[in-house]
Amino acid sequence: MTSFFKLKENNTTVKTEVLGGLTTFFTMAYIIVVNPAILSSAGVPTAQVFIATILSTILASTWMALSANYPIAIAPGLGLNAYFVSVVAGGVDYKVAFSSVFVAGIIFFLLSLTSFREELIRAIPESLKSAITAGIGLFIAFVGLKLSHIIVADPANLVALGDLKDPQVLLALFGILLTVAFILLKVPGAIFLSMVVIAIIAALMGDLQFSGIISLPDFSNGLMITNPITPFKDVVANGLYGAVLSFLLITIFDTTGTVIAVAKKAKLMKNGELPGAKGALFADAIGTVAGAIFGTSPTSAYIESGTGVAAGARTGLSTLTVSFMFLLSGLFYPVVSVLTTVPAITTPALVIVGSMMIGEASEINWDDFAEAFPAFLVIITMPLTGSIATGLALGFITYPITHLLTKKGREVHPLIYVFAFLFFIQLFVLGGH
Numbered sequence: 001m002t003s004f005f006k007l008k009e010n011n012t013t014v015k016t017e018v019l020g021g022l023t024t025f026f027t028m029a030y031i032i033v034v035n036p037a038i039l040s041s042a043g044v045p046t047a048q049v050f051i052a053t054i055l056s057t058i059l060a061s062t063w064m065a066l067s068a069n070y071p072i073a074i075a076p077g078l079g080l081n082a083y084f085v086s087v088v089a090g091g092v093d094y095k096v097a098f099s100s101v102f103v104a105g106i107i108f109f110l111l112s113l114t115s116f117r118e119e120l121i122r123a124i125p126e127s128l129k130s131a132i133t134a135g136i137g138l139f140i141a142f143v144g145l146k147l148s149h150i151i152v153a154d155p156a157n158l159v160a161l162g163d164l165k166d167p168q169v170l171l172a173l174f175g176i177l178l179t180v181a182f183i184l185l186k187v188p189g190a191i192f193l194s195m196v197v198i199a200i201i202a203a204l205m206g207d208l209q210f211s212g213i214i215s216l217p218d219f220s221n222g223l224m225i226t227n228p229i230t231p232f233k234d235v236v237a238n239g240l241y242g243a244v245l246s247f248l249l250i251t252i253f254d255t256t257g258t259v260i261a262v263a264k265k266a267k268l269m270k271n272g273e274l275p276g277a278k279g280a281l282f283a284d285a286i287g288t289v290a291g292a293i294f295g296t297s298p299t300s301a302y303i304e305s306g307t308g309v310a311a312g313a314r315t316g317l318s319t320l321t322v323s324f325m326f327l328l329s330g331l332f333y334p335v336v337s338v339l340t341t342v343p344a345i346t347t348p349a350l351v352i353v354g355s356m357m358i359g360e361a362s363e364i365n366w367d368d369f370a371e372a373f374p375a376f377l378v379i380i381t382m383p384l385t386g387s388i389a390t391g392l393a394l395g396f397i398t399y400p401i402t403h404l405l406t407k408k409g410r411e412v413h414p415l416i417y418v419f420a421f422l423f424f425i426q427l428f429v430l431g432g433h
Contacts, residue, residue, distance in 0.1 A: 002014070005017070005069055005315040005316055005317045006069065006315060007315060007317070010314040010315050011314070012312060012313070012314045012315060014317065016311075016312040016313070016314075017071075017312075017313055017314070017315055017317035017318045017321065018317070018318070018321050019311055019312065019313075020071060020308035020309065020311045020312050020313025020314075020318040020321075021071075021308060021313060021317070021318035021319065021320070021321025021322050021324075021325070022321060022325065023188060023189070023307050023308045023310075023311040023313070024071070024073050024302070024304060024305050024307055024308030024313065024318060024319075024321075024322050025073075025321070025322045025325040025326070026188065026189035026192050026193075027188070027189050027190075027191070027192065027304040027307045027308075028073060028075060028192075028302045028304040028305075028322075029189070029192045029325075029329070030191045030192050030195055030346075030349040031053065031057075031075050031076060031078070032050070032053060032054070032326075032329055032336060033195060033336055033339045033340055033345065033346060034078070034081075034346045034349050034350065035049055035050075035053045035075075035076050035081055035296060035297075036049040036050045036053065036336060036337075036340045037147075037339075037340040037343070037345075037346045038081045038082055038085060038143070038346075039081055039084065039085065039094075039295075039296065039297065040340060041085055041147075042084060042085040042088040042089070042094050042097070043088065043094050044094050044295060045221050045295075046336075046337050046340055047218040047220070047221065047333060047337065048218075048221045048224075048294075048295040049295055049296055050217075050218075050330075050333050050336055050337070051217045051218060051219065051294065051295075051330065051333075052076075052291055052294035052295035052296035053075065053076055053291075053296050054217070054326050054327070054329060054330040055290065055291075055294050056075070056076060056287045056288075056290050056291035056294060056296055056299050057073070057074065057075040057076070057287070057299070057322075057323070057326045058323045058326050058327055059286055059287060059290045060074035060075070060283045060284060060286055060287025060288075060290070060299050061073045061074050061075070061283070061287075061319050061320075061322050061323045061326070062319075062320060062323045063279070063282065063283040063286050063287075064279070064280060064283035064301075064316065064319050065316030065317070065319035065320040065323065066316060066320075067276070067279035067280075067282065067283065068276040068277075068279035068280040068283065068316065069276065069315050069316040070259070070262075070263065070266075070268065070276065070280055070315075070316055070319065071262070071266055071305060071308055071309055071313035071314055071315060071316065071318040071319055072258070072259055072262050072263075072280065072301050072302070072305045072319060073301075073302050073304070073305050073308075073319050073322040073323075074255075074283055074284055074287050074299050074300065074301050074302065075287075075299055075300070075302055075326075076291060076296045076297050076298065076299050076300075077250075077251075077254060077297070077298060077299060077300030077302075078140050078349075078350065078353050079136035079137075079139060079140050079250070079357075079388065080247065080250060080251070080297045080298045080300065081296070081297040082139060082140050082143045082350075082388075083136075083139075083246065083247075083250075083297075083387070083388040083389070084097055084101070084297040085143075086386050086387050086388070086389075087100065087240070087243050087389075089386070090387075092238055092240070095224055096234045096238055096240070097240075097243070098224045098225060098231075098292045098293075098295065099225065099230065099231035099232075099234035099235055099240070099292070100231075100234075100235055100240040100243040100244045100247060101247055101288060101291065101292035101297060101298055102225050102228075102231040102289060102292035102293065103231050103232060103235050103244050104243075104244045104245075104247035104248040104251065104288065104298065105285055105288030105289035105291075105292055105298065106285075106289060107244070107248055108248055108251055108252065108281075108284070108285040108288060109282065109285035109286070109289065111252070112278060112281040112282055112285055113278075117252065117256075117281070119415070120252065120415065121252065121253070121256055122413070123413035123414075123415040123416060124249075124253070124413075124415075124416070125371070125399065125412075125413075125416070126363065127363075127364045127365060127371040127372070127374070127375045128374065128375060128378065128395050128396070128399060129253055129257075129360075130360040130361060130363040130364050130375065131360075131361070131364060131374070131375035131376075131378035131379050131395060132249075132250065132253060132378060132391075132392065132395070133253075133254075133257075133357050133360040134357060134358045134359075134360045134361040134364075134378075134379050135378045135379040135380075135381075135382035135383070135388070135391045136250070136354075136357060136382060136388060137353070137354040137355065137356065137357025137358040137359075137360070138354060138358060138379060138382060138383040139354070139382045139383045139386075139388060139391075140350045140353060140354045140357075141350060141351045141353075141354025141355060141358075141383075142354075142383040143350055144346070144347040144348075144349070144350025144351045144354065145347070145351065147343040147346065147347055147350070148162075148168065148169060148172035148343040148344055148347040149162040149163070149166065149168065149169055149172075149343070150162050150169055150172055150173065150347070167205065168207075168342075168343065168344055169344075171198060171201060171202065171205075171344040172343060172344035172347045172348070174198070174201075174344075175194055175195075175197075175198040175344050175345070175347060175348040176347065176348045176351050176352065178194045178197060178198070178348070179191055179194040179348040179349075179352050180352065182194055183352070188307070191348065191349050191352060191353075194348055195339075195345050195346070195348070195349065198342075198344055198345050198348070199339055199342070199345050202342045202344065202345065207342050208338050208339070208341075208342060209338065210334065210335065210338055211334060211338075212334035213332065213334055213335055214331050214332060214334065215331065215333055215334050216331070217330050217331075217333065218333060221295070223293050223294065223295075224292065224293060224294065224295045225292060225293045231292070241422070241426055242389045242393065242423070242426040242427070243389060245389075245392075245419075245422065245423075245426075246388055246389040246392055247288075247298050249392065250298075250300075250388065251284060251288060251298050251299075251300060254300045254301065255280075255281060255284040255300055255301045256281070258300070258301035258302065258303050258305075259274065259277070259280050259281075259301050260274065261303065261306070262301070262303065262305045262306050262309055265306050265309045265310070266309045266313070266314050268314070280301070284299055284300065284301060287299030305319075308322075361375075361379065369402070370402040370403050370405070370406045370408060371402075373398060373402055374394075374395045374396075374398040374399040374402060375395065377391070377394045377395050377398055378391045378392065378394065378395035379391070381394050389426075390427070392423065393423035393424075393426060393427045394423075394427075396416065396419045396420050396423045397420050397423055397424050397427070399412065399416060399420070400412050400416055400417055400420050
């Protein structure tokens with residue numbers, strides 16, 4: 001094990017790696033509860049999402065550990081799961097929506113075999129990349145606020161503040177403040193720990209009724225995809241090109257950015273290059289494809305892995321530890337199934353992670369209106385339309401327009417014009433997600 005993971009070369013030990021892996025796990029463990037809570041709102045059985053979350057995380061993270069030897073865990077991503085719900089809300093059966101995830105995963109896998117992935121990343125302007133992250137942050141925070149009824153529908157203003165006398169609303173607000181306090185006090189696993197505290201309070205209030213603690217995983221709902229050809233037919237038949245493109249772009253940006261950020265923190269970059277980068281990207285592609293088959297939205301590299309790195313993790317042994325902990329978690333479905341029924345438990349994770357993501361907006365050059373306006377459209381339309389795809393479309397369509405008007409059209413990468421055309425067709429001709 002020591003030689004396989006090159007512990008000596010990375011100046012680390014088995015104990016340090018395991019502790020780093022445990023730190024990462026408890027920091028990201030909230031997804032075990034949050035993912036089923038979100039996807040179940042789209043009609044996907046909670047048990048299905050739970051086991052799919054576990055399996056996709058184990059497969060992707062284990063591949064990351066063994067092929068890339070990086071201390072970076074992979075699991076279904078926040079934002080992508082909320083977008084999945086919006087695709088289903090557009091009138092698509094959730095099984096068909098999984099087809100778009102599967103196709104995006106296959107394309108991502110094929111792109112990882114070529115240099116086109118690097119070209120694609122270079123082509124997307126930094127302002128749009130930052131806007132996408134910030135917009136998704138607002139999007140998932142808004143989803144969390146709606147789930148807990150802190151924000152409710154209003155005929156006059158579309159949305160309004162919920163009933164602050166409602167015990168569940170108050171519990172959700174307390175959960176948000178508690179999570180903020182834990183983060184500011186640098187409490188390890190702040191988000192997960194706050195969920196535990198809120199769950200205990202909810203149980204004392206009589207809102208949680210546990211029927212058991214441990215059980216074997218439930219596979220009764222079967223696989224979402226059994227024929228690899230069917231997903232491609234579903235995408236064409238339902239015009240889910242925008243969904244595929246959105247899943248693909250977000251996964252590529254998210255994973256690549258996270259892998260580089262965590263690798264820099266772990267000092268794994270060599271002369272500005274990332275050794276084993278293909279293995280890392282394959283891991284995410286494998287997780288996304290497997291997730292679609294089992295029943296969950298696309299996977300993504302977790303920035304929370306940085307907490308494990310801060311604890312000393314430097315190799316894939318820490319990621320393998322995360323996989324093992326998710327494997328153990330697969331036995332606790334009776335607990336998770338109950339926790340997902342109380343929005344106050346999951347809302348803090350969505351709001352807090354969203355608040356962290358909006359920080360990317362500071363990277364946008366707001367003094368350059370040609371850059372700022374497309375970015376602004378991305379950020380504001382994602383939460384207001386309830387669709388990540390719509391935000392992407394409007395941003396990519398307006399970006400070349402603003403640059404042509406300022407005689408900077410030649411500075412725009414040709415691929416952006418291609419995306420602008422495709423998104424225009426999707427939004428104004430085909431319509432939908």
